Amino acid sequence: MKRLQQALRERLTPGRFAHVAGVVKTAESLARLYGADPHKAILAAWLHDYYREASEDELTHLAQDVGMALPEGPAVTWHGPICAARMKRDFAVDDEEVKFAVAYHTVGHAVMPLLARILYVADAIEPTRRYPGVEDLRTLAQQDLTLALARTADDSIRYLLSRNEEIALATVAMRNEAYREYRTCNRSTI
Ligand SMILES: [Fe+2]
Numbered sequence: 478m479k480r481l482q483q484a485l486r487e488r489l490t491p492g493r494f495a496h497v498a499g500v501v502k503t504a505e506s507l508a509r510l511y512g513a514d515p516h517k518a519i520l521a522a523w524l525h526d527y528y529r530e531a532s533e534d535e536l537t538h539l540a541q542d543v544g545m546a547l548p549e550g551p552a553v554t555w556h557g558p559i560c561a562a563r564m565k566r567d568f569a570v571d572d573e574e575v576k577f578a579v580a581y582h583t584v585g586h587a588v589m590p591l592l593a594r595i596l597y598v599a600d601a602i603e604p605t606r607r608y609p610g611v612e613d614l615r616t617l618a619q620q621d622l623t624l625a626l627a628r629t630a631d632d633s634i635r636y637l638l639s640r641n642e643e644i645a646l647a648t649v650a651m652r653n654e655a656y657r658e659y660r661t662c663n664r665s666t667i
């Protein structure tokens with residue numbers, strides 16, 4: 478893990494490194510709270526933004542190098558799936574849960590396993606994040622991870638709408654599914 482942290486310091490700006498360290502802390506505590514494997518949460522969090530600052534050219538090369546078709550959607554979302562596809566080769570990590578969580582931390586997925594939910598929410602609420610409503614989301618994440626997942630997706634969708642940017646169908650599907658699951662579990666309207 479020390480070598481990975483050193484490599485991250487070389488790849489990322491100090492601000493982004495602090496974000497990743499924050500995600501590690503938050504993901505570990507959510508894993509302990511919701512009964513996921515904290516070691517997997519820590520590993521997924523350290524890895525999730527490894528290629529976040531790679532250029533579009535580098536990302537294209539990294540994908541082609543492992544025979545992967547470029548992901549759909551804007552290049553800013555590619556770092557998750559590309560890191561997942563290269564995880565075994567680059568980091569000797571061959572764990573399906575960690576791979577899935579990293580692959581879908583950018584746009585989400587209709588069916589989100591526990592570890593993926595933890596990473597998606599931790600990414601949005603780690604201590605260096607500052608945006609309106611983040612405090613409420615931090616509190617909610619301690620109470621109900623499914624609802625926190627839905628609200629995090631809402632924030633992401635709202636942000637993209639405000640900038641006239643593309644919204645991945647997977648994000649909408651994840652959001653709808655999380656609200657459906659929450660309603661089923663709580664038998665109430667929101
Ligand atoms: Fe990311």
Ligand SMILES: [Fe+2]
Nearest residue numbers: 500525526600
């Ligand atoms: Fe991140």
